Amino acid sequence: MSQAPAINHQVRLAARPVGLPRQSDWRFTSEPVREPAEGEVLIKNLYLSLDPAMRGWMNEGRSYIRPVAIDEVMRAGGIGRVIASTSPRFAVGDHVSGTLGVQEYWTGKADDREAALHKVDPALPLPKYLNALGMPGMTAYFGLLDIGQPKPGETVVVSGAAGAVGQTVGQVAKHKGCRVVGIAGGKEKCDFVVNELGFDACIDYKNGSVREGLKQHCPKGVDIYFDNVGGDILDDVLAKLAMKARIIICGAISQYNNTTPVKGPANYLSLLVNRARMEGMVVFDYADRYHVAMAEMAGWMKEGSFRSREDIVRGLDKFPEALLMLFEGKNFGKLVLQVADET
Amino acid sequence: MSQAPAINHQVRLAARPVGLPRQSDWRFTSEPVREPAEGEVLIKNLYLSLDPAMRGWMNEGRSYIRPVAIDEVMRAGGIGRVIASTSPRFAVGDHVSGTLGVQEYWTGKADDREAALHKVDPALPLPKYLNALGMPGMTAYFGLLDIGQPKPGETVVVSGAAGAVGQTVGQVAKHKGCRVVGIAGGKEKCDFVVNELGFDACIDYKNGSVREGLKQHCPKGVDIYFDNVGGDILDDVLAKLAMKARIIICGAISQYNNTTPVKGPANYLSLLVNRARMEGMVVFDYADRYHVAMAEMAGWMKEGSFRSREDIVRGLDKFPEALLMLFEGKNFGKLVLQVADET
Known part of the structure; x- marks a missing residue:
């Protein structure tokens, strides 16, 4: 990041939807990418997970997770690549999974609790980490x-x-x-x-x-x-x-x-x-045993006895309409929003 | 039973109710009391249990127990006294609990599966066996x-x-x-x-x-x-x-x-x-452990740390209106229909 800072395009929750989310429930914003401070990492987001549960996060009120606040970047799980790091936990080039949000870049503490970053092995196709291995x-x-x-x-x-x-x-x-x-x-x-x-x-x-x-x-x-x-x-x-x-x-x-x-x-x-x-x-509730499940399913994948299918939509700006596909049953396989090329 | 046979008054299901059971859903019948054949007992019914579940038994269709058939004596649990027996399992004067039906007498095999007769100890008030001990x-x-x-x-x-x-x-x-x-x-x-x-x-x-x-x-x-x-x-x-x-x-x-x-x-x-x-x-499903529950609760009753209240209505002919009390919340405590004096 020695050049002029890149721009981070984001999708924020503008209003709490009534019924199906509408275009006007979202606000597109942009801001300069923030360089990592001490102990932080900067991640370039590649794939974001679109999930039915997102609809619940948009509502006010008590649930198993806090609601997304109005004007906050919409919550989303994702896979990204570390492009700057001052943390010993992650090196530039590492691929990570975590709660990265509906945006192009994520900057924050390497041990941020909500983000829950962890490395993934790029030997398997990255979208699998938002599907069977996510x-x-x-x-x-x-x-x-x-x-x-x-x-x-x-x-x-x-x-x-x-x-x-x-x-x-x-x-x-x-x-x-x-x-x-x-x-x-x-x-x-x-x-x-x-x-x-x-x-x-x-x-x-x-x-x-x-x-x-x-x-x-x-x-x-x-x-x-x-x-x-x-x-x-x-x-x-x-x-x-x-x-x-x-x-x-x-x-x-x-x-x-x-x-x-x-x-x-x-x-x-x-x-x-x-x-x-x-x-x-x-x-x-099962976070401490994710590794067991991942090991077993990755094993089946490698031996060819377990498959998974993703439905990949390209472009951050497609987020609002892609999300609606879920509720209309239009996706075929795990719905993933690709927001940048892998390389 | 050396005298002329007594009359057994009965309440039979006449029609499957729609909504709350009406008087016309019941038929009052009577027939001579049947003397016990070999291996059978004749029971004089004293108390019958009125339960919300009865409403379900009156409907057609699959459930956890077969429906009461049209023209059949309505199913009911009850407590009675053995007044004739050719079975070694029960002696005249024994008090028994079982599925005796909405009627004044029950005659049948001592080991009848549906009736599931078993002796009760009259040292405790008999209606308790239709309530906490039933x-x-x-x-x-x-x-x-x-x-x-x-x-x-x-x-x-x-x-x-x-x-x-x-x-x-x-x-x-x-x-x-x-x-x-x-x-x-x-x-x-x-x-x-x-x-x-x-x-x-x-x-x-x-x-x-x-x-x-x-x-x-x-x-x-x-x-x-x-x-x-x-x-x-x-x-x-x-x-x-x-x-x-x-x-x-x-x-x-x-x-x-x-x-x-x-x-x-x-x-x-x-x-x-x-x-x-x-x-x-x-x-x-818990029949094989009823004795454990009965022993524990009878113990609490005897030491005075467990109470139960019954709401006793008298007379077989009161059955239809008594049953409705349950659905109107008019009973106060376990609803019991007394159909004969204890002595």
């Missing part, structure tokens, strides 16, 4: 294994099957000997999870009845349901639970943009009839 | 301890606090060192659970906001919620969960007579934020 993968792995406790031969159903979390849930469940049924929107996504990822079946909720699909593909009922969507699909699965079933509540993308109250699961008394349980999880 | 008590005990897993110092909230299950949940929780907050309808019931049963507080849902009450009485949030009612109260508690909270789904009396779909808990995503779980239970 938060979605960790969510899938620990939600399925710790909360779901799958046993070989059990039937696992996952919604959002072609999405970031769903891809990993299904493949980890297959590795653990389960029968896996996905739920996804459209033939192309369903074909992908069956033919490319090895799910046993996939129900296309856009072209048919989920209830009929469950009847056909889960003749012994659903032992584990990993719920990413909520709404009617959650109710359909509740109606097909096996005894002692476990439901992992990971998200409810169908409800995040509601301007009316959330639709609670009307069939929740199926929990009683089936002695079943529904449990929520937040991935951060 | 199904409601077993439900409360195992639901709280096995599903809830209370730790000393935790805050336990129970709805229907003055009802059969609620009374026991609260007192067992106090014995296990928890802070206990009841929810009940009316000042009289609230005073009872606080002053007579030793709850720490009680929220009167008929005269004030449950949400405000929870705020006041559960400053650290709710660790365990034992839900007997569902509906809005379940949503209010979901909004006040502590981290890692457990909700025991025992029933949903507010929803049993709906003619519209069940109201699902709109705040269920609080399970995610708080890493909490919601789990259903059915008491029959």
Whole structure:
């Protein structure tokens, strides 16, 4: 950084959205890139993770993480390259994962708690660290294994099957000997999870009845349901639970943009009839075991028994419209915003 | 039974109710009392248990127990006295608990599976065997301890606090060192659970906001919620969960007579934020450990540290209107129908 300082383009939260976020809920700003002070690093952002959870961070009020403040740079996980450092922890050229924000550069303490920077190995494609080897993968792995406790031969159903979390849930469940049924929107996504990822079946909720699909593909009922969507699909699965079933509540993308109250699961008394349980999880609780999950899944990737698909959109300015793709089911695979070239 | 056979008056299900059961959903019949054949017993019914669950048994369709058939004698647990026996398991004069039905006499095999007859000790008042020492008590005990897993110092909230299950949940929780907050309808019931049963507080849902009450009485949030009612109260508690909270789904009396779909808990995503779980239970699963619960609670009763209250209505013909008391919250304590004098 011996030249004149570069410009850092940023996307800030301008207003708390009502329903789907609109262009006017965002403000594009720019400021000079800040040089690292003592103990700090400067990172050039390469890939940003676009996640359904972002919608929740935009709301006011108590949740598992503080809301993004008005005028603050929008929170986002990302992968970047260290381009200046005064910290012994990171060297120029290192690739790092962390909470880098929807912007082109990040400057801050190497040990900043919110950023939670850590090095990643560029031997694997970098976007994988926002997918199976990142938060979605960790969510899938620990939600399925710790909360779901799958046993070989059990039937696992996952919604959002072609999405970031769903891809990993299904493949980890297959590795653990389960029968896996996905739920996804459209033939192309369903074909992908069956033919490319090895799910046993996939129900296309856009072209048919989920209830009929469950009847056909889960003749012994659903032992584990990993719920990413909520709404009617959650109710359909509740109606097909096996005894002692476990439901992992990971998200409810169908409800995040509601301007009316959330639709609670009307069939929740199926929990009683089936002695079943529904449990929520937040991935951060498993941080001290991320390395275990990453090692196991990276191993499967290297041996070719685990795949993941990303849907990469280019350009920081595309952030607002790219985010909407998630809520319309338009992304195919983990949605990633590329904000700079790798080299 | 050397005299001419007595008459057995019975209440049979005439029609499947829509909404609250009406008089026309019942048929009163009578038939001669049947003498016991080989291996059978004849029981004179004394007390019958009236339970919210009865409403569910009247519906068609799959549940945790088969529905009562049209024209069948309505199912009910009860306490009776053996008045004739050809089985070595029971002698004339024995008091027994079992599924005796809404009728004056029961004749059948001593080892009938559905009836599940077992002797009770008449040293304790017989209605206790339909309350704390019966199904409601077993439900409360195992639901709280096995599903809830209370730790000393935790805050336990129970709805229907003055009802059969609620009374026991609260007192067992106090014995296990928890802070206990009841929810009940009316000042009289609230005073009872606080002053007579030793709850720490009680929220009167008929005269004030449950949400405000929870705020006041559960400053650290709710660790365990034992839900007997569902509906809005379940949503209010979901909004006040502590981290890692457990909700025991025992029933949903507010929803049993709906003619519209069940109201699902709109705040269920609080399970995610708080890493909490919601789990259903059915008491029959714990049958092999009933004796443990009965011994512990009978011990507390004898030492004076455990009370229970019954609300006794007299006369088999009062069954239809007595049952409705449950859904209007008119009973005060475990509702029992006395169908004959003890002596």
